[in-house]
Amino acid sequence: MLTFAYPWFLWGLLALAGPLVLHLLNRRRPRQLVFPSIRFLRRSQLPREGRRRLRDLLLLLLRLLLLAAAVLLLARPRWQAEAEPVPDNAARHAVFVLDSSASMGGWDKLPRGRELVAEALADLSGWQVSFMSYAQGVLREDPLATAPGAHDAAMAAWSVTALPGNPDPALRRAVALLAGASTGRLYIVSDFQQGDWSRVYDLVPSEVGLHMLDVGRDGVENAGVTMVRGVELPNGSSRFLVTVRNFSNVTLKRTLTVRVGQERQTKELDVPPLRSQRVPVVFSAAPAGSQAVAELDADGYELDDRYLFWVGRTPPAKALVVLPPDDSADSRLDDFFVRQAMLAEQDDGLARFEVETVTTDLLFGVDFKAVQVIFLLGSVEMLTVDDVDNLRAFLERGGVAMATPGRSPAVAMRALRQTSLYSGQLQGMINGEGLGIGKVEPDSVLGELFAAGAESDLYPFVIFRHHRLVPDPSAQTVISSLAEQPLLQEKIVGAGRLYVFAMGFSPSWSDIALSNSFLPLLRELCLSAVPADYGVLRLNCGDALPQLTTLLGEAIASSRPIDSSVPGLHRLGDWPLEINAPVRESMTERRYAADVRTALQRDSAAAAGVGRATPGSGGMPARQPLALWRWLAIVMAAVMLVELLLRTALKV
Numbered sequence: 001m002l003t004f005a006y007p008w009f010l011w012g013l014l015a016l017a018g019p020l021v022l023h024l025l026n027r028r029r030p031r032q033l034v035f036p037s038i039r040f041l042r043r044s045q046l047p048r049e050g051r052r053r054l055r056d057l058l059l060l061l062l063r064l065l066l067l068a069a070a071v072l073l074l075a076r077p078r079w080q081a082e083a084e085p086v087p088d089n090a091a092r093h094a095v096f097v098l099d100s101s102a103s104m105g106g107w108d109k110l111p112r113g114r115e116l117v118a119e120a121l122a123d124l125s126g127w128q129v130s131f132m133s134y135a136q137g138v139l140r141e142d143p144l145a146t147a148p149g150a151h152d153a154a155m156a157a158w159s160v161t162a163l164p165g166n167p168d169p170a171l172r173r174a175v176a177l178l179a180g181a182s183t184g185r186l187y188i189v190s191d192f193q194q195g196d197w198s199r200v201y202d203l204v205p206s207e208v209g210l211h212m213l214d215v216g217r218d219g220v221e222n223a224g225v226t227m228v229r230g231v232e233l234p235n236g237s238s239r240f241l242v243t244v245r246n247f248s249n250v251t252l253k254r255t256l257t258v259r260v261g262q263e264r265q266t267k268e269l270d271v272p273p274l275r276s277q278r279v280p281v282v283f284s285a286a287p288a289g290s291q292a293v294a295e296l297d298a299d300g301y302e303l304d305d306r307y308l309f310w311v312g313r314t315p316p317a318k319a320l321v322v323l324p325p326d327d328s329a330d331s332r333l334d335d336f337f338v339r340q341a342m343l344a345e346q347d348d349g350l351a352r353f354e355v356e357t358v359t360t361d362l363l364f365g366v367d368f369k370a371v372q373v374i375f376l377l378g379s380v381e382m383l384t385v386d387d388v389d390n391l392r393a394f395l396e397r398g399g400v401a402m403a404t405p406g407r408s409p410a411v412a413m414r415a416l417r418q419t420s421l422y423s424g425q426l427q428g429m430i431n432g433e434g435l436g437i438g439k440v441e442p443d444s445v446l447g448e449l450f451a452a453g454a455e456s457d458l459y460p461f462v463i464f465r466h467h468r469l470v471p472d473p474s475a476q477t478v479i480s481s482l483a484e485q486p487l488l489q490e491k492i493v494g495a496g497r498l499y500v501f502a503m504g505f506s507p508s509w510s511d512i513a514l515s516n517s518f519l520p521l522l523r524e525l526c527l528s529a530v531p532a533d534y535g536v537l538r539l540n541c542g543d544a545l546p547q548l549t550t551l552l553g554e555a556i557a558s559s560r561p562i563d564s565s566v567p568g569l570h571r572l573g574d575w576p577l578e579i580n581a582p583v584r585e586s587m588t589e590r591r592y593a594a595d596v597r598t599a600l601q602r603d604s605a606a607a608a609g610v611g612r613a614t615p616g617s618g619g620m621p622a623r624q625p626l627a628l629w630r631w632l633a634i635v636m637a638a639v640m641l642v643e644l645l646l647r648t649a650l651k652v
Contacts, residue, residue, distance in 0.1 A: 002077060012071035016064055062643040069636045077632070093181035094124050095174040098133040098158050099190035099215075101165025102541070102585035106222070106301030109215045113189045114155055116213040120187055121151055127185075130177055131155075134170035135163035136542050141173070162303060162566050163542040164582040165196035171203045171600070178208055185209040188596075191216030194589040197596055204600045212593035221248040223271055224304025224586045225256075225294045230286075230311060238286035238311065242279045242294045246271035247588050254299075260292040260311055261285075288312040291569050304586040308569050310536065310576035317530045319373040320366065321357040324382050324406060333506035334377040334404065337513040341522045353526070363387055368394040372529045378406030378504060380415065388419050395421075396494025400529035402522075404504045405467050422491050422500055424472035430485065435463040438482035445490060445497075446478055449524050450517070458517045463487075463510040466503035475500075499525055537572060540582040541565055546572075 096117060104110055121129065131142040131154035139161070142154045167190070178184035186208050190197070193216070204210050227243040238260075246252050256267045258281045271277045286292075290311040298305055319342050323331045335357055342353040353373070358366060360382035368374075368390050376383075380403050383391070395401060406412060409426035416422040437459050440450045450458050466487060471477055475491040478499075491498040503509040505518075512518055537546065545564055562570045562577070570577040 007075060009071060009075040012074065013068060015071070016067060019060060019063055019067070058646060059643065062639055062646065066636060066639045066643065069632050069639065073632045073636065091181045092127045092183045093130070093178055094127050094185040094187065095130045095132060095177055096120075096154075096187045096189060097167065097170050097174050098131060099165060099167070099188075099196075100133045100139055100159060100161050100163075101135045101193070101196055102160065102162050102303055102581060103165065103191055103193045103196070103301070104215070105160040105162075105303055107217050107220055109191050109217075110158070110160055112215040113213065114158070116215065117155060117187070117189060120211065120213065124185075130174075131158070132170055132174055133158055134165070134167055135161045136166050137169045138173055161541075162581055164540070164584050165190075165193065167196060168200055168203070171200065175204060175208065183209075185211060187211045187213055189213040189215065192591045192593055192596055193585070193587065194591055195584040195587055197591045200596070201599050202601075206601055210597055210601055212597050214593040216590045218590065219249075220300055220588050221250065221252055222299055222301045222304070222586060222588050223247065223252045223254050223296060224301070224581070224583070225296060225307035226276065226304075226583050226586075228292075228294050228307055228309040230309070232286075232288075233282075237282055237284045239280060239282045240292075240294075240309075242281060242307075243276050244269060244271055244279060244296065245276045245583070245586070246273055247586050249273050255297045256294065257296075258283075258292070258294045261287065261290050286311045301586065303567075303581045304583070306567070307580050308567055309578050310569060312536075312576060316354040317372045317526075318370060319353045319355045319375065319526070320371045321355060321375045321377060322363060322379045323357060323359050323377055324379045325359040325361045328378075328407075330504055330506045330508060331378055333508075334504050337505045337518065338375050338377065338522070341519045342526075344519055360387070368399070369397075372399060373526045374399065374401040376401060376403040378404055380412035381406055381408045383415060388415060388421070392419060392421060392493065395496035395498055398495035398529060400497050400499070400526055402499040402501065402525065404501045409467055421493060422472050422475070422489075422498060424475065424489060424500060425470040426467040426502065427470060428468045429465055430468055430483075431465045435466070436461065436482050437463070437479060437487065438484065439480045441476065441478055441480075444476060444478040445528065446521065446524055449520060458512075458515075458521075461510060461512045461515050461517070463503065463512075465509060469500070469502040472500075497525075497528055535575075537575060537577045539564060539577065539579045540584075541567060541579060542582060543579075 098113065098117075104113070129151060131140075131151075132138060133140045140157060142150065142157075167188075171186075171188075174186055178186065184207070186204060188211070190213075192212075192214060223244060223246045225242060226245045228240055230238055230240040232238050240258060240260075242256060242258060244254065244256060250273050252271050252273075254269045254271060256269055256279055258265050260283050263283055263285065265281050265283070267279055267281070269277060269279065288311060292309050292311050294307045294309070296305040319338075321335050321338055323335055339355050339357070342355050360379050363383070364386070371394070374391070374394065391401060403412070403416075405426055413422070413425050417425075440446050440458065463481065466481070466485070469486040469489065471486045471489055472491055475489040477486045477488070478490050479486075479488040481487055485502070487502045489500045491500070505513045507514065512521075539545070541564065543564060545562055562572070562579075564579055567580050570579065
C-alpha cells in the first residue's frame, strides 16, 4: 500500500496544468502563404513539421515528469506491505501515559482527560491495559490488567501535582512495557504545553500505534504572581515589589491583594499582553519573620495566582578590604572612602554590606567563601601564591574583586599575569591638571547607570594622576579618560568579575571619592556578586533542596525534612525558604498534538499514519515501510540528464 508522510504536498501536482496550458496557448498556428510552383524544390528542403512537434512533446513530457517527481519527493512516499493477521490469542497491550504536571490543573483539563480515556477504553475490549502518570518523572505505574475495575482505580488515582512536566522518562518506560507485545498502542493524555514537550524526539518505534489525546485549550487567559521582593525602609516600614506576569495575548484586568499579618492592601491592575508589571506595596508595620502572601483574583489556572513569601530584613552582604601592611596614608584613605560608600544606608532595595578590613599578612585566616566582594587596595603585589589561588577560586565561584595600584604596580600586574588572571600592565604615571573621565562604555556594567542625564554626575570630576594602563585584550574597558586611556577594566573570570583601576580612591589621585557618584559606582560593580534574592532561598516546586551546611558563611542547623513538591514557606536552619509554583507551567503556549506525534515517530510510518493501530482493527502488527524518496531522487536526476541530452541533440 502506497502512503505519504506529507500528503498535503500532493496538491502541488495541480501545478502540472501550468506547462500544459502554456503549451497549448503557444502552439504555432498554420499560416497560408501564396507560393509559386514548388516542382523545382527538392523534397529534403520542405519543412519537417512532424519532427518539430515530436521534439516539443518529448521535452514537455520530460519537464512534466520532472515536476511530478519533485512534488512526490516532497510528499515522502512509502510502500507499506500488508500486515499479516494477528491470531486472536496474541498479546495486545495498550499503555496510557497520563500528564500530572501543574499545567493540567487548569481549565478542566483533568475531567476532559478522564472522558477521553474512557472513550478509548471502550475500543480496547480484551486488551491488556496499563496506566502511568508523570510529572518530572514517573509518579505512578499500574500493572497490565484487563479487569475494568483496575481501570477505574487508575483513573481515580490520577491527580494533578504542582510539579513541572517532563514526559521523557514516562515515554521510555511505556515503550519498554510494549516491547514484548505483538500489537501495542500508546495513548498520551496531555495538554501538550510548549515548555514540557519541546525536547522529545524519536522515542516511539514505528510499530507502536501512537494516539494523542489532547486536553489542552487554545486562547486561554492567564496571569500569575512570579516574584515578590521586599526591603525594610529606614522609618521602620517595609516596601514590597510584586511582579505580575501576563501569559496571554490580551490585556488582563486583575485585582492584586497582598497580606502581611493582619494588614492587607489591594490594587487594581491592567497587565499588558505577554509582559510583566511590577507593583510596589508599602506596609507601615511588617514584623520580620512574618509569613505573607500575594494573591490575584482567580482565573482558569489558580496555582500561580498565589505567591508565598517571608517578611524579613535581608542580611548584609560581606565585603573584605585588603590593605598592605605598611599602613600608608593613601591606604587608610582608600579604606575610609570604601567603607563609607559600602556602609551607607539605602532605601531602594540594594543589598546592604558589612565591611571587614585586614592586611595581607593576615589574609591566610580569612574564609573567602563567606565573602561576596573583595577590595584589593594597593595590596595585590603583597599576595602570596596561595592568596592568588584563593582569589581565583573566589572569582570563579561568582565573587567580585577590585584592584587599585599600590607602590609597585608592575610587580602586582606580574603576579596577575603569571596566574592568567589579568594580562594587562600598569606602566608609568600620567600627571597633569584637567585630566578627567571621557567615556563610559554604554554596553558595560556601568553603561545604564551613567547614561543620558546621569552623565553629568560623573564627568566633571578632576583626575590628578593615574597609571598608564595597557589593557588586557580579553577584558572590557569600562571607563576611559579624555585622552582615551583606560581607567577601569573588567575581566570575566569564571562566574565572577575582576575590576582593575588605573588609580586609587584617595584624593591624591582624584576627587571622585568626594562626589555623589562614587557610592553608586562601587555599588553597581558589587551587585553583580549579590543576586536579587540574596539572603532568601527561592525554589520552584520540584527543585532539589540545596545540600548546604553553611550559607553566606554561617552554619546551617539541621531541620526537619522539607517537601519541595508543594508550595510552602520553610526554614533551612534559620534561613528563610520560599517554594512556589513553577513559572514554566503558567505559560499558555502549546504544541500541536500532530507535531508532537511527528517528533516522537520522526521518519517512521507512524508519523505518516502508517502502522498506527485504529479502534476496532483487531490488531495488525505494522511492518517496516519501504521509503521511496531515494528512488524518486534517482528518477529526477535521470530525467534531468535525458532532458539535457535531448535539448543538446536537437539544438533547442
